[in-house]
Amino acid sequence: MDLRPYQQTLVSTTKTKFRNGEHSVLVVLGCGGGKSVIAAKIAKQTTDKNHDVIFIVHRRELCEQIRRTFNLCGVNPERCRIEMVQTLCRRSFPKPKLLIIDEAHHVMADSYQKVLDKCKGSYVIGFTATPERLDGKSLKDVFGTEIKGPTVQWLIDHKFLSDYTAYNAPLLSTEGMHIRHGDYVKDDIDAAMSTKLFGDAVNNWKRIANGRKTIVYCHSVEASKQIAEAYRAQGISAAHLDGTTPKKERESIVQAFRDGTIEVLSNVDLFGEGFDVPDCECVQLLRPTASRTVFVQQSMRSMRYQEGKHAIILDHTENIAKFGTPKNLAPVVERKKQQKKKNDLPVKYCPKCLAVIESGQTVCPYCGYELPRDERKSPELVECSLKEVEERSVMIPQTFADIVNIQKRAGYKFAWCIYKAREWKIQIPSKYRFYARRILGY
Incomplete structure (x- = not known):
C-alpha cells in the first residue's frame, strides 16, 4: 500500500x-x-x-x-x-x-x-x-x-477529506452543568434534555440530510434507543448500538449500515475514535460535550473521503458555538480542575418519616417505606430549524465583543480576552486598556 x-x-x-x-x-x-x-x-x-x-x-x-x-x-x-x-x-x-x-x-x-x-x-x-x-x-x-x-483545510483542498456543511441551533444550554472526568455529568444532560429534541432531530434530518447514511451521537443508552425509534416511526430505517450489544449483532448492524439497508445508526460514544465507515455522509450531534477532543472525533466522522461526497454536520447543541468547526477550531485554553467537596453525598428525604437518606435508596432503611420512582415527562417536541453555519462566523473574531462572547460561553477568565485580542490584533476598548497594560506588562 x-x-x-x-x-x-x-x-x-x-x-x-x-x-x-x-x-x-x-x-x-x-x-x-x-x-x-x-x-x-x-x-x-x-x-x-x-x-x-x-x-x-x-x-x-x-x-x-x-x-x-x-x-x-x-x-x-x-x-x-x-x-x-x-x-x-x-x-x-x-x-x-x-x-x-x-x-x-x-x-x-x-x-x-x-x-x-x-x-x-x-x-x-x-x-x-x-x-x-x-x-x-x-x-x-x-x-x-x-x-x-x-491541517484539515489542506486535507480537504487536496481531496484527502470530504468537505462539509455544518448546521446548528443552540437548542440546549450547558449553563449550570457540572463537569466530571473532562465531560458533562450524564444526570445533568438528562435533566437538560428530558423535554427536548427527538421529533425536531428527525424533522431537521429529513429537511437537510434525507437519504444520507447518518451516525447519531446521544448522551445515554435510553436516549439513543428513543431517537432510533423516532426515526423508525417516520419510516426511516434506523438501529441503536451500545457497548453491551452482542458482538455478532453489532457486526451485523454495522454491515447493514455499510450496505445501506440501515440509514441511521444511533449510539453512545461507540463510533467516535477509530471507527472507519468511509461512506458515512452525515453526523447528528444530540449530546453536548465539554471536550474538544470528543467534538472533533464525532463531528469529523462523516468526512472520510469519497469522490463526490459532501458531508453534513447537524449540531443540536452548543458544540459548534463553543468549539468552532473542524476547519476553524477555537483555541484550546487549559481548564482548572474542579475541586471535589468533602462529604458531598447526594441525599433526599423519606416522604413518610422525613428521615434523610442516600438518594440512591429505593426503600427507607428507617421506616421501610417504598419510595416512588421519579417519573420523567415525555419529551417535548421543540420546533426549531437548524441553520447553515458560515465558516466566517466561527473563525477568528473580528471585534473585542466577539472575543468576550466566546469567553462567556466557554467560561474562561476575562484576562483570556486581553491575550487573545493581542494575538489576533484586535483593538482593546479604552475602558480596558489600563487592565490590559497590567496584564501584558507594558
Missing part, C-alpha cells in the same frame, strides 16, 4: 527524530488522515529488521480493524502484537523495540502508564487527531516531541 506524500513525510520525520536521540514522538494528524496506514508502514519497517512491535488500542472492535490494515501493508504478524491496553497492562510480555499507541490522548490513564512502565527503553510513537486530554493533563510528560501533519 503506497503512502500519500504527506504520510511519507510524517514517517521520515519520525525516523529522523529517533535517529537524533528522541525516544518518544507524538504524531498529530486529523481524523481521516490515515494514521493507521502510517503506523503500519513504520511497524513493517521495524518487523522487517526482525524487531518486535506492540500496537495498543483501547477498544476491542479496533483490534480487528487495525489487524486488517497491518496485514494489507505486509507487517509480519509474528513480530507484531495488536492488543487492548486493558489486557496488556495486566500481563507480562517481552519488551518490544517499538511501542505504538493509538488514540494517544488517552496515554495519561493508569492502564497506559502501566504498559509504558513495562516498555521503558522502547521507542514510543503515539497517534492522535486531538492532542488534548479531557482532564487538561499535558502529554508532554510522555512524548518528548510532537510532529504535526497537514
Whole structure:
C-alpha cells in the first residue's frame, strides 16, 4: 500500500527524530488522515529488521480493524502484537523495540502508564487527531516531541477529506452543568434534555440530510434507543448500538449500515475514535460535550473521503458555538480542575418519616417505606430549524465583543480576552486598556 506524500513525510520525520536521540514522538494528524496506514508502514519497517512491535488500542472492535490494515501493508504478524491496553497492562510480555499507541490522548490513564512502565527503553510513537486530554493533563510528560501533519483545510483542498456543511441551533444550554472526568455529568444532560429534541432531530434530518447514511451521537443508552425509534416511526430505517450489544449483532448492524439497508445508526460514544465507515455522509450531534477532543472525533466522522461526497454536520447543541468547526477550531485554553467537596453525598428525604437518606435508596432503611420512582415527562417536541453555519462566523473574531462572547460561553477568565485580542490584533476598548497594560506588562 503506497503512502500519500504527506504520510511519507510524517514517517521520515519520525525516523529522523529517533535517529537524533528522541525516544518518544507524538504524531498529530486529523481524523481521516490515515494514521493507521502510517503506523503500519513504520511497524513493517521495524518487523522487517526482525524487531518486535506492540500496537495498543483501547477498544476491542479496533483490534480487528487495525489487524486488517497491518496485514494489507505486509507487517509480519509474528513480530507484531495488536492488543487492548486493558489486557496488556495486566500481563507480562517481552519488551518490544517499538511501542505504538493509538488514540494517544488517552496515554495519561493508569492502564497506559502501566504498559509504558513495562516498555521503558522502547521507542514510543503515539497517534492522535486531538492532542488534548479531557482532564487538561499535558502529554508532554510522555512524548518528548510532537510532529504535526497537514491541517484539515489542506486535507480537504487536496481531496484527502470530504468537505462539509455544518448546521446548528443552540437548542440546549450547558449553563449550570457540572463537569466530571473532562465531560458533562450524564444526570445533568438528562435533566437538560428530558423535554427536548427527538421529533425536531428527525424533522431537521429529513429537511437537510434525507437519504444520507447518518451516525447519531446521544448522551445515554435510553436516549439513543428513543431517537432510533423516532426515526423508525417516520419510516426511516434506523438501529441503536451500545457497548453491551452482542458482538455478532453489532457486526451485523454495522454491515447493514455499510450496505445501506440501515440509514441511521444511533449510539453512545461507540463510533467516535477509530471507527472507519468511509461512506458515512452525515453526523447528528444530540449530546453536548465539554471536550474538544470528543467534538472533533464525532463531528469529523462523516468526512472520510469519497469522490463526490459532501458531508453534513447537524449540531443540536452548543458544540459548534463553543468549539468552532473542524476547519476553524477555537483555541484550546487549559481548564482548572474542579475541586471535589468533602462529604458531598447526594441525599433526599423519606416522604413518610422525613428521615434523610442516600438518594440512591429505593426503600427507607428507617421506616421501610417504598419510595416512588421519579417519573420523567415525555419529551417535548421543540420546533426549531437548524441553520447553515458560515465558516466566517466561527473563525477568528473580528471585534473585542466577539472575543468576550466566546469567553462567556466557554467560561474562561476575562484576562483570556486581553491575550487573545493581542494575538489576533484586535483593538482593546479604552475602558480596558489600563487592565490590559497590567496584564501584558507594558
